[in-house]
Amino acid sequence: MNILIDYHSRTPIYEQIKKEIKLAISRGELRADDQLPSLRQLSAQLSININTLKRALSELESEGITYSIAGKGIFVSNDNSARDFCKDVFEEISNCVKSAKAMGAKEEQIIELIEKIYKGDEKGD
Amino acid sequence: MNILIDYHSRTPIYEQIKKEIKLAISRGELRADDQLPSLRQLSAQLSININTLKRALSELESEGITYSIAGKGIFVSNDNSARDFCKDVFEEISNCVKSAKAMGAKEEQIIELIEKIYKGDEKGD
């Protein structure tokens, strides 16, 4: 579990955690039924309060991405292969591109930007 | 001035206002030295406190997008033709696309999304 948190970011920590875990699953670092580090363990490791972690994991659970068993731990759901993690991101991209269009951005500019990201070894955050 | 505010949005009202004004300038609805409606007028029209509006306009001013004259009003700067309004949006798109890439999205999917937005008559927000 390699979770990077920007403590000075505008986006809440629990949102960052949710995203990082989704990314880990997408990358295959976390697979079905894999057990996550315990909340207290993560809390110590990341210096984040257990309540904040709990919130993130609870929301992931209500999204069906993880499941938890009291006394045992938190695990990755096994129906994530069919899951579309990109849905939200695509929605966000869509909104941004619409704004860019309204601001006069040319389609080629945006395409070029995307090609650069996919061709280049640009670090993903 | 056709400003749409989502009062239940997570993004602050003053941010939405800034964006709407930038859009209006981009679209050519607001041109150099055009006078904006007065703060009190906007406040009444949008049911938004004058302080919130003031914050938005002050930030736009420090970005050089507008200028204000005490007693007269707030006006659109005249160096906006050379301005790159898309900069922030491009930054945002870049981050989103990087996330999408990390989540396994294919380049073609994103390109296709963009083409659809530019070809279609999709409404921009």
Next chain:
DNA sequence: ATAACTGTGCTAATTGTAATATCACAGTTG
């Protein structure tokens, strides 16, 4: 000069939410 506008500056109160700090409880495992 006065009235009616304009933007500006300030303080205060309210609200919502993120984050932390504790504590207690219940299930699991050795």
Next chain:
DNA sequence: CAACTGTGATATTACAATTAGCACAGTTAT
């Protein structure tokens, strides 16, 4: 039983967004 797990509730702190209200100064027309 001991040591771990997640869960739940409460209280508190901190910060940011928003609103309210007031006072002040510049502009403009009458």
